[in-house]
Amino acid sequence: MTLAITQARLRAMLPAISLVAVLIPILVMQPAVMSYFGSSLLLNLAVPIVLATLAQLAIITVNDLDLSIGPFVSLVACIGATLLVKTPWLGALALVGCVLTYAAVGALVELRQIPSIVVTLGLSFVWSGLAIVLLPSPGGTSPTWLGAAMNYQTPFIAAPIVWSVLIAIVGHLLLMRSSAGVRVRGAGGNPRAMRRFGWSLVRSKARSMASRACSACCRAYRCSASPHPPMQISRCATPCSRLPP
Amino acid sequence: MGGTGDAIARREALIRFEGISKSFGRVRALNDIDFTFMQGECVGIAGHNGAGKSTLTAVLAGVHAPTQGRIEVEGKDAPHYDANAARDAGVRCVFQELSLCANLTVAENMCIVHPQLRGRGWRRTATKLMREKLDEIFPGNGLKGNELVSDLTLTQQQMVEIARGFTVTDTPVRLVILDEPTSSLDAHTAEQLLAFVRKAAASGVTCLLITHMLGEIERVADRVVVMRDGSIVSVLSREQSSRESIIQAMGQHLEADKASVVTRVQADRERERHFIWNIGAKRHTSIEASRGEVIGFAGLAGQGQTEALIAIYEAATKRGANRAKVAFVAGDRGRDGVFPIWSIAQNLDLRWLAGGAPRKRGLVDFAAARAIVEEWRAKIGIRGAAMSAGILSLSGGNQQKVLFARALASDAELILMDDPTRGVDVGTKRDIYQLVHDEAAKGRTFIWYTTENEELSHCDRTYVFRSAAVTRMLHADECTEEALLAASFEEQAA
Numbered sequence A: 001m002t003l004a005i006t007q008a009r010l011r012a013m014l015p016a017i018s019l020v021a022v023l024i025p026i027l028v029m030q031p032a033v034m035s036y037f038g039s040s041l042l043l044n045l046a047v048p049i050v051l052a053t054l055a056q057l058a059i060i061t062v063n064d065l066d067l068s069i070g071p072f073v074s075l076v077a078c079i080g081a082t083l084l085v086k087t088p089w090l091g092a093l094a095l096v097g098c099v100l101t102y103a104a105v106g107a108l109v110e111l112r113q114i115p116s117i118v119v120t121l122g123l124s125f126v127w128s129g130l131a132i133v134l135l136p137s138p139g140g141t142s143p144t145w146l147g148a149a150m151n152y153q154t155p156f157i158a159a160p161i162v163w164s165v166l167i168a169i170v171g172h173l174l175l176m177r178s179s180a181g182v183r184v185r186g187a188g189g190n191p192r193a194m195r196r197f198g199w200s201l202v203r204s205k206a207r208s209m210a211s212r213a214c215s216a217c218c219r220a221y222r223c224s225a226s227p228h229p230p231m232q233i234s235r236c237a238t239p240c241s242r243l244p245p
Numbered sequence B: 001m002g003g004t005g006d007a008i009a010r011r012e013a014l015i016r017f018e019g020i021s022k023s024f025g026r027v028r029a030l031n032d033i034d035f036t037f038m039q040g041e042c043v044g045i046a047g048h049n050g051a052g053k054s055t056l057t058a059v060l061a062g063v064h065a066p067t068q069g070r071i072e073v074e075g076k077d078a079p080h081y082d083a084n085a086a087r088d089a090g091v092r093c094v095f096q097e098l099s100l101c102a103n104l105t106v107a108e109n110m111c112i113v114h115p116q117l118r119g120r121g122w123r124r125t126a127t128k129l130m131r132e133k134l135d136e137i138f139p140g141n142g143l144k145g146n147e148l149v150s151d152l153t154l155t156q157q158q159m160v161e162i163a164r165g166f167t168v169t170d171t172p173v174r175l176v177i178l179d180e181p182t183s184s185l186d187a188h189t190a191e192q193l194l195a196f197v198r199k200a201a202a203s204g205v206t207c208l209l210i211t212h213m214l215g216e217i218e219r220v221a222d223r224v225v226v227m228r229d230g231s232i233v234s235v236l237s238r239e240q241s242s243r244e245s246i247i248q249a250m251g252q253h254l255e256a257d258k259a260s261v262v263t264r265v266q267a268d269r270e271r272e273r274h275f276i277w278n279i280g281a282k283r284h285t286s287i288e289a290s291r292g293e294v295i296g297f298a299g300l301a302g303q304g305q306t307e308a309l310i311a312i313y314e315a316a317t318k319r320g321a322n323r324a325k326v327a328f329v330a331g332d333r334g335r336d337g338v339f340p341i342w343s344i345a346q347n348l349d350l351r352w353l354a355g356g357a358p359r360k361r362g363l364v365d366f367a368a369a370r371a372i373v374e375e376w377r378a379k380i381g382i383r384g385a386a387m388s389a390g391i392l393s394l395s396g397g398n399q400q401k402v403l404f405a406r407a408l409a410s411d412a413e414l415i416l417m418d419d420p421t422r423g424v425d426v427g428t429k430r431d432i433y434q435l436v437h438d439e440a441a442k443g444r445t446f447i448w449y450t451t452e453n454e455e456l457s458h459c460d461r462t463y464v465f466r467s468a469a470v471t472r473m474l475h476a477d478e479c480t481e482e483a484l485l486a487a488s489f490e491e492q493a494a
Helices: A007-029 A036-043 A046-061 A069-081 A088-112 A116-134 A144-150 A159-177 A179-189 A191-196 A201-224 A234-240 B053-060 B083-088 B122-137 B154-166 B187-202 B214-220 B243-250 B259-268 B305-317 B333-337 B344-348 B350-354 B366-380 B396-408 B426-441 B453-458 B481-488
Strands: B013-024 B027-038 B042-047 B068-073 B091-094 B175-179 B206-210 B223-228 B231-237 B275-279 B285-289 B294-299 B326-329 B414-418 B445-449 B461-466 B469-475
Touching: A036 A046, A036 A159, A046 A069, A046 A159, A046 A179, A046 A201, A069 A088, A069 A116, A069 A201, A088 A116, A088 A201, A159 A179, A179 A191, A179 A201, A191 A201, B013 B053, B027 B053, B027 B206, B027 B231, B042 B053, B042 B187, B042 B214, B042 B243, B053 B091, B053 B175, B053 B206, B083 B091, B091 B154, B122 B154, B122 B187, B154 B175, B154 B187, B187 B206, B187 B214, B206 B214, B214 B243, B223 B243, B231 B243, B275 B305, B285 B305, B285 B445, B285 B469, B294 B305, B294 B426, B294 B453, B294 B481, B305 B326, B305 B414, B305 B445, B326 B396, B333 B396, B344 B350, B344 B366, B344 B396, B350 B366, B350 B396, B366 B396, B366 B426, B396 B426, B426 B445, B426 B453, B453 B481, B461 B481, B469 B481
Parallel strands: B042 B206, B042 B223, B091 B175, B175 B206, B294 B445, B294 B461, B326 B414, B414 B445
Antiparallel strands: B013 B027, B013 B068, B223 B231, B275 B285, B461 B469
8 A cells, every 4th residue: 555646636636635625714614622521522413424335335325316315214213213213123123114015116226227316305295204204393312322322422532523523434345345235336337337247226226215215224224313402413304304303 | 287288179168169150130249159269279260341250259258148059068967057157157248449447447347247256355356356367468558456447557457357357356367358358468569468368278278369450369279269240250360361362251351552652752752741730748749741641650550649639639720820721530439439228320420510511501501411411421431220229220330430420521621630541451441541542642631640651651741649639650661561660669858
């Protein structure tokens, strides 16, 4: 490994550079942000966003777009607030079902060669419909163990930073370093080549859709169990409007 | 196995095709093919564009299932011959339109071909395998394995694609299909590849070489299969396979007189230079052209010729003294040329709409568009599909013709061509040369980058590039093979 600045490295560094560019003025204006409590307050809501971005990334990797992420997160949050509290096994089953449905949607998109935007837009109404059936008005509680896990205070470094770094490492290993992740990226880069070499695009689309659903689930719970009113974040608003702050 | 044995009869059959046919809808791409690929031989396949060469290789690589017929692998019937069965039989394919994933690195592209590359340390294994093969086939290539494919030049991409085809994990490589492998390679790397193909054949790996460069087939192939209209018209042995006999079997004639070009040039030499561009680092490189002239760009592949063309294009589209109506014919069809989801007609009249099209109250005149498409279809002979069909339904050579027509149908007075005859058959090339001559006679200026030195005989003057600078300018009468090679390898005096 050399430290030469290549085009690829510059590209990869772009998000990090823009993060620094945002953080520096904040630090200059409000040095208290540097403290444990300050950074925790500032970045607490970043973790759901990181998960949501990962969910969207999983879809973009295979050259698709997903419009139903908001309603889907809403549904998952409702399952968490109702089924998962009252009958945990049914709740878990429902969540697994959601992930499998998403995988099936990925397979359908590839098999029938229909645009993913159309399918996910249609599905978004199904998700919000199911969410309303489960929880017609705001209310419900999150399971106590989930709340405790999400509010866990890490020593020295604020929890959101630890979470973000952990998620980044796991995401990098899965998508960038593992051979399976490379194949999913390949399916996005040159689907024709993948088909020629005997890989199933249906499977890789299904896989990427399922991983998207998984990270959307994580996001829903991270969001719903967060200690601060998450209404401030518009992307978070959908699921959390059905939960007590 | 007697890999070094010279009698083909002593070799064992590897894959046998029996009565293989393949249809796409109403189009019959392959017609009753009977052929046996022996172990350790090098088979050359020649034929026009659309003769069925690519379909034959797709069937052999398991990409398309044949509509009819039987495939035998080592004497055993293989009823479900798909991509995985082909891989298990040791068949590898180096495709004409490269099958690399541009968003992955060189090493990561390995794991698309080799499902065995997984688990801990797969990346190190992949890098090692790839670098070993690259160094074996193309010594001195300078690739490390961690470059993103999209950052490589077309030549380097083709080298990676070829090397990947020969890498071995657990199933041994027994047959490698090379579809137009040298189309983007320069003379030096092409030479390295051909030497390696001979070596591979001697060690028992069957090589299938599909190329329009008949000289290459003549040099390396043990047997030459000539295809026409989806059938094998003849199989020539090594002794019979001269350039002339291959062309004769293909049903084409050797192109003859180039004398007329030379005489025309002599008279034109004193014409005033209409265009002058200063390009390259510090604008040291000066390119001149006059109206009706055909200028060639030569040299090894990737020495800055394409960049020079782009610089000229930019200069010609900017406001200023050098402003000219300009059109560009792309060489990398898939990336820079065709609009894949548009029809042939839409692909053809695009440049014409931008310049030259009459307007009807500010709207596109569809009748005129249809007329211009029809005119150029007849003029340039685009065969194989209706003009309203998708551009991808045409074979590669015919797609290139459409790109030519796109540039020529416009009002452009300056036409820039970036290796436009890459992977195009001899017949189409002749049509293209004729068009260039005709249009140049009408006063259009052509700047033509080519990797095939023969084509430079059609140019009035040739600039030879080396390390992004011009080393020499050759007039048509000085433009011999030796002079070109000498100038191509000349080091730039600092």
